[in-house]
Amino acid sequence: MEKVLMKGNEALAEAAIRAGCKCFFGYPITPQTELSEYLAKQMPKRGGVFLQAESEVAAINMVLGGAATGTRVMTSSSSPGISLKSEGISYIAGSDVPCRIVNVERGGPGLGSIQPSQQDYWQATKGLGHGDFRLIILAPNSVQEVVNLTSRAFDLGEKYRMPVMLLSDGLLGQMMEPVEFPEAVSEPADQSAWAATGTKMAREHHIINSLYIEANDLEEQVVKRYEKYAKIEESESDAELYLCDDAEIVITAFGATSRIVKSAVNKARAEGIKVGMFRPITLWPFPKKQLLDACKNAKNVLSVEMNMGQMVEDVKLALDCKLPVSFFGRTGGIIPTPNEVLAEIKKLNGGAQ
Amino acid sequence: MAVVFERPKSLCDVRLHYCAGCTHGIIHRLVAEVIDEMGIEGTTVGVCPVGCSVFAYNYFNCDMIEAPHGRAPAVATGVKRARPDLNVFTYQGDGDLAAIGTAETVHAATRGENIAIIFVNNGTYGMTGGQMAPTTLPGQVTTTSPYGRNPKTAGYPVHVCEMLSTLDGTALAVRTAVDTVPHIREQRR
Ligand SMILES: Cc1ncc(C[n+]2csc(CCOP(=O)(O)OP(=O)(O)O)c2C)c(N)n1
Numbered sequence: 001m002e003k004v005l006m007k008g009n010e011a012l013a014e015a016a017i018r019a020g021c022k023c024f025f026g027y028p029i030t031p032q033t034e035l036s037e038y039l040a041k042q043m044p045k046r047g048g049v050f051l052q053a054e055s056e057v058a059a060i061n062m063v064l065g066g067a068a069t070g071t072r073v074m075t076s077s078s079s080p081g082i083s084l085k086s087e088g089i090s091y092i093a094g095s096d097v098p099c100r101i102v103n104v105e106r107g108g109p110g111l112g113s114i115q116p117s118q119q120d121y122w123q124a125t126k127g128l129g130h131g132d133f134r135l136i137i138l139a140p141n142s143v144q145e146v147v148n149l150t151s152r153a154f155d156l157g158e159k160y161r162m163p164v165m166l167l168s169d170g171l172l173g174q175m176m177e178p179v180e181f182p183e184a185v186s187e188p189a190d191q192s193a194w195a196a197t198g199t200k201m202a203r204e205h206h207i208i209n210s211l212y213i214e215a216n217d218l219e220e221q222v223v224k225r226y227e228k229y230a231k232i233e234e235s236e237s238d239a240e241l242y243l244c245d246d247a248e249i250v251i252t253a254f255g256a257t258s259r260i261v262k263s264a265v266n267k268a269r270a271e272g273i274k275v276g277m278f279r280p281i282t283l284w285p286f287p288k289k290q291l292l293d294a295c296k297n298a299k300n301v302l303s304v305e306m307n308m309g310q311m312v313e314d315v316k317l318a319l320d321c322k323l324p325v326s327f328f329g330r331t332g333g334i335i336p337t338p339n340e341v342l343a344e345i346k347k348l349n350g351g352a353q
Numbered sequence: 354m355a356v357v358f359e360r361p362k363s364l365c366d367v368r369l370h371y372c373a374g375c376t377h378g379i380i381h382r383l384v385a386e387v388i389d390e391m392g393i394e395g396t397t398v399g400v401c402p403v404g405c406s407v408f409a410y411n412y413f414n415c416d417m418i419e420a421p422h423g424r425a426p427a428v429a430t431g432v433k434r435a436r437p438d439l440n441v442f443t444y445q446g447d448g449d450l451a452a453i454g455t456a457e458t459v460h461a462a463t464r465g466e467n468i469a470i471i472f473v474n475n476g477t478y479g480m481t482g483g484q485m486a487p488t489t490l491p492g493q494v495t496t497t498s499p500y501g502r503n504p505k506t507a508g509y510p511v512h513v514c515e516m517l518s519t520l521d522g523t524a525l526a527v528r529t530a531v532d533t534v535p536h537i538r539e540q541r542r
Contacts, residue, residue, distance in 0.1 A: 023435050049434045053427065054460035061424035061457070065400070065431025068418050073435065091421050196416035196432065198439050201395040205365075207410045209419040 003178040008143045008168060011179050012102065013038035015150035016074055018185050021100070023049040023073040025062035029081045030114040031170040032104035036076065056081040060088030060101075067092065067099040068208040070191025072154055076102035078170075079120050080111065082128075089163060090129025094210030096194075096225070098157030100150075101135075101165045104173040107333035115333025116170030118255060121310035124167050125284045132222050134229050136164045136236065137283040139254045143177035149281075151186050156236065158189040160228055167283060169306070171256040171335065232285055239287035240279040243269065244294040247276030249348050252291070252303045252315050254280050257336065261304050264341035273349050283311070288318040298323055300348045304341055305329045361385035363394045363414045370408060376531045377406050380473055383531075384444065385413065397440040398432050400425040402454075404446035405479040423454025426461035429468045442469040448478045451487040451511045458517070465522030472513060487511045 006014070013035045016024070024043060026036040036052070043050035053059035059075050066073035077085060082103045092099055105120045107113030124137045136156050140146045149166060157164040196206050212218035242262060244250060253261040258279040268275045278294040280287050295301060301323050303312035309327040316325050328344045330336045360366065363385040371377045388394050394415050401409035403422035410417035420428040425443035433441045450458050450472050461468065477495050478484040484497040488510045492501040502510075518526045 023431070025431065051430070051434060054456050057424065058427040058430075058457050058460065061421065061427035062431035062434070064420070064424075065418065065428035065433075066435035067431070068428075069398075069432055069435045069439070071435040073431070087421055088424070095419075196398045196418055197436060198396040198398060198416055199394065199414070205414055206416045207419070208417070209410055211407060211419055 003180045005176050005178050006143060007034055007174060007176050008146050009034035009104065009173040010038045011143050012076075012146050012150060012166070012168065012173075013042070015147040015181065016100070017042055017046055017048060018181055019072070019151035019154050020185065020188050021048065021072045021074045021154070023051070023062075023066045023071060025051050025053050025059040025066070025073070025075050027053050027056045027059050027077065027081060029078045031106055031116070031173050032076050032078045032102065034173070035102065035104070056084035057088065060085040060092070063099050063101075064088055064092050064095070064097065067097045068095070068196045070188075070195030070197060072100075072188050074100040074102065076104065078104045078106045079108050079117075079123075082120065082123065086123075086127075086129040089135070090131050090133065091210050092163050093129070093133035093135065094131060095208050096161045097163070097208060098154075098161050099163050100153045100157060101163055103165060103167050105167065105169040107331070113333040114170065116172075116174075116256060116306065116335060117331065117333050118169060118257060118306040118310070119331065120167070121254075121283065121305070121307060124165055125286070125314070128165070133225065134232075134284055135162065136160070136232065136285070137167055138164065139167045139281060139283050140172065141255050141258045141279065143172065143175065144179045145281075146172060147179050147181060151182070154188070155186045158191065160232060161194070162228075167255065169256050170333075236282060237285040237287040237290065238281040239290040239294075240277075240281060241290065241294045242277040242279070244276035244278060246274050246297055247294070248298060249273070249275040249300045249302065249345060250278050250295050250298045251275065251341070251345070252278045252280070252301060252311065253305065254283060254311060257304055257306055260336055260338050261341055263338035264345060267338060267342050268345045268349075273345060275345050275349075280311075286314045286318060291315065291318045295319065295323060301325045302344060302348060303327050304336060304344070306335065307331050361389045363388040363397075365412055365414050367411060369412060371405065375405070375479075376475070377473065379531050380471065381406075381409065381412055384442070384471055388415065393440045396438065397442065400429045400432070400441065400443040402443070402445045402449040403480070404449050406444055406446065406473065407480065409444055423449050423452070424457055425449070426454065426457040426466070426468070426470060430461055430464070430466050433466060433468055437467075441467075442471060444471045445473065446479065447472070447474040447476065447486045447488040447513075451513050459520070462517050463520045463522040465524065474513070488513070
C-alpha cells in the first residue's frame with residue numbers, strides 16, 4: 001500500500017476504523033479534536049457509531065456500556081478530559097472489560113496549556129483512578145507508530161480483558177508524516193463467554209460488575225487481576241534501543257521527546273561521545289529488562305521528558321541504584337531542543353562544553 | 354391446584370436484601386413482569402445503579418451491568434448504540450438520577466436514546482443511610498437536613514418528570530406511586 005501524508009490525530013482515527021473500532025464516544029478538547037472530527041465524518045459512512053457525549057464522564061461510561069457488549073469501542077481526549085474519565089476507567093478496569101482510550105497530552109496542571117507535553121506519565125502509569133489496577137500504556141513516537149500501535153491496542157485489550165491507553169501528545173497529534181496502513185488488520189476476538197449481549201434464553205445471565213461486597217471476594221478478584229498483570233509484564237513489555245551496545249551514557253525518553261533525543265544522540269556520536277537512547281514503547285509494563293540490557297556498559301543515565309521528571313522515577317526503580325540517574329526536562333508545553341539535550345550529554349561526558 | 358401467583362421469570366430465585374417496607378421489591382417485580390409479558394428477557398440488558406438497588410444484577414435474570422453512581426443512562430447509551438438489537442433499561446434512585454447523574458439523564462433524554470429509565474424516588478439517599486436527596490420535600494427531616502429541608506439554603510426539590518417532559522427527545526415521562534395496590538396496578542399499565 002502506498003504512503004499517505006496525514007496528521008497524527010487523523011491517522012489514529014483512520015487506523016482505529018481499520019482495526020474494527022465500531023463505536024467512538026468523545027467530547028471536544030484541543031489538541032485531540034481532529035481525531036473526533038475525522039471519526040464524525042467517517043464513522044457513519046463506514047458502518048460505525050460516532051457520538052459526541054455531554055462530557056468526558058458520560059463518554060467513558062458510554063465506552064463502558066459499549067465495551068460490555070464485546071464491541072470494539074474507543075474514546076479520546078486530552079489531559080483535563082482524562083482526569084474526568086478516571087472514575088469510569090477504574091470501573092472499566094474493575095469490570096474486566098476491554099476498551100481503548102487515547103490521551104493526546106497537553107500542558108498541565110489545571111487548564112494548563114494546549115501545547116504538547118508529557119505531564120500525564122504519572123497519571124497514565126499510576127493514577128488513572130481509584131483502586132489497585134493497571135492499564136497497558138502504549139507510547140508511540142511517530143505517526144506510523146501511532147497507526148501500528150492502534151490495532152495492537154485493541155488486540156491486547158481483548159487478550160487480557162482490560163483497558164489499554166494510547167499515550168500520544170500534542171506534537172504527535174498535530175504533526176504530519178507519511179504513513180502506510182497495514183493491509184490486514186486483526187479481527188475482534190470472540191467475547192461471547194462474558195459479554196452482555198442478551199441471554200437469548202440459552203445461558204445464565206452475564207453480570208458486568210466491579211462490586212464485591214465481601215472483602216475476601218474482592219481480594220480474590222484483585223489478586224487474580226494481578227496474576228494477569230504479572231503475565232503481561234513478562235510477555236508484553238516493549239522498547240527500542242538505539243546505539244546502546246557500547247553506550248556509556250544512556251538517555252531514556254518516550255514518545256515525541258525520543259525524536260529530539262535521537263537527534264541529540266546522533267550529534268553527540270558525530271563528536272565521538274558514546275551515547276545511546278532507550279525508548280520504552282510500553283510505559284506499563286515498563287520494560288525493565290530491556291533497560292538493564294541497554295545500560296550494560298553505561299556509566300550514566302539521563303532521562304529527558306516534557307515534564308518535571310516523572311518517568312525518571314521508573315528508570316531509577318528499574319536500575320535499583322546501580323547507576324547514577326539524572327534528569328532534564330522542559331514543561332508546560334515547551335519542547336526541548338536537540339542542542340539543549342546535547343549540552344546535557346556533554347555535561348555528563350566530563351563536563352566539557 | 355391452580356397457581357395464582359408466581360415469580361416472574363425475569364427475576365432470579367434469590368432473596369432480596371431490601372429493608373422491610375421498601376418498594377424496590379415491588380418495582381423489581383413490575384419491571385420483571387413487563388419483561389416477561391413482552392417476551393424480551395433474552396434480548397434485554399439492564400443497567401443498575403449505585404444505590405440501594407446496586408445488587409439488582411443479582412435479581413434480574415437478563416444480562417446486567419453495574420454502572421458508576423449516576424452514569425447508568427450513559428452506560429445504557431453505550432450498550433444501545435453498540436447493539437441496537439438489544440432492549441436496554443436502567444434502574445435508578447433519585448440521588449443517582451437527579452443529583453450526581455443529572456447531566457447523563459437530561460442528555461440521554463434529549464438525544465432520544467431508545468432506552469427505558471426506571472426512576473425510583475424514595476425522597477432520600479437510602480443506601481448511605483437517609484441523607485437529603487434532590488427530591489427531599491421542603492421541611493422533610495433527613496440525616497443531613499436534621500431541622501427539615503430549608504428551601505432558603507438547600508433549595509427546592511427537582512421535578513424530574515416535568516423537567517424531562519420539556520425535552521423534545523423524551524418519548525414518555527410518567528410518574529406514579531407504589532404505595533397501594535390500586536396504584537401498583539395502575540403503574541403496571
Ligand atoms: C461517586 C460516588 N459518590 C458517592 C457514593 C456513595 N453513595 C452510594 S449510594 C448513594 C445514594 C444513593 O441514593 P439514591 O440514588 O437516591 O438511591 P437509593 O439508595 O435511595 O435507592 C451514595 C451517595 C458513591 N458510591 N459514588
